[in-house]
Amino acid sequence: MTTPVIGVLALQGDVREHLIALAAADAVARPVRRPEELAEVDALVIPGGESTTMSKLAVLFGMLEPLRERVRAGMPVYGTCAGMIMLADKLLDGREDQETLGGIDMIVRRNAFGRQNESFEARIDFAGIDGGPVEGVFIRAPWVESVGASAEVLATYDGHTVAVRQGNVLATSFHPELTGDDRVHAYFVDMVRAGL
Numbered sequence: 001m002t003t004p005v006i007g008v009l010a011l012q013g014d015v016r017e018h019l020i021a022l023a024a025a026d027a028v029a030r031p032v033r034r035p036e037e038l039a040e041v042d043a044l045v046i047p048g049g050e051s052t053t054m055s056k057l058a059v060l061f062g063m064l065e066p067l068r069e070r071v072r073a074g075m076p077v078y079g080t081c082a083g084m085i086m087l088a089d090k091l092l093d094g095r096e097d098q099e100t101l102g103g104i105d106m107i108v109r110r111n112a113f114g115r116q117n118e119s120f121e122a123r124i125d126f127a128g129i130d131g132g133p134v135e136g137v138f139i140r141a142p143w144v145e146s147v148g149a150s151a152e153v154l155a156t157y158d159g160h161t162v163a164v165r166q167g168n169v170l171a172t173s174f175h176p177e178l179t180g181d182d183r184v185h186a187y188f189v190d191m192v193r194a195g196l
């Protein structure tokens with residue numbers, strides 16, 4: 001069985017936790033900061049952090065267009081929290097100059113959960129993942145306001161969509177990488193493997 005090489009976009013955010021979770025899910029994981037590094041990976045995780053900063057750094061590092069191109073070309077990508085924001089075709093409550101990569105036909109509202117609760121943990125029923133609900137940490141988390149016909153809702157919390165997949169692109173509002181529950185990463189690694 002081929003072991004996929006999965007990059008973690010390392011411009012900003014909780015990169016290390018994703019590297020650990022991916023390794024636990026049997027992938028080769030490495031940080032990606034430059035276009036040359038992006039060219040060498042089979043797939044990419046976009047971590048949580050601050051999407052406005054990530055967007056600025058992506059422009060500064062000359063990564064915005066290479067990232068958009070790879071997503072358009074069908075590279076598997078998984079975004080958590082700020083990473084989900086980066087994968088939204090449309091963003092609400094973003095900064096005016098904030099860029100996203102797009103990839104999922106969805107409207108994401110930034111900081112949607114953050115106003116009521118700075119941070120909380122919840123058990124999330126996740127379609128396609130066995131063994132009971134996954135642990136999710138929500139930190140100033142976005143939610144998905146609506147999805148297009150080609151996007152599939154995989155999980156909701158409190159009536160709001162918190163996990164979506166469209167083809168090779170996966171996004172969650174929450175951070176499974178902070179819980180030691182690696183099943184969402186394993187789900188993503190399986191997605192990547194299926195396309196190798």
Ligand SMILES: NC(=O)CC[C@H](N)C(=O)O
Nearest residue numbers: 048049050051081082140
């Ligand atoms: N934990 C997170 O990734 C928070 C996301 C952050 N609120 C943003 O807008 O990017």
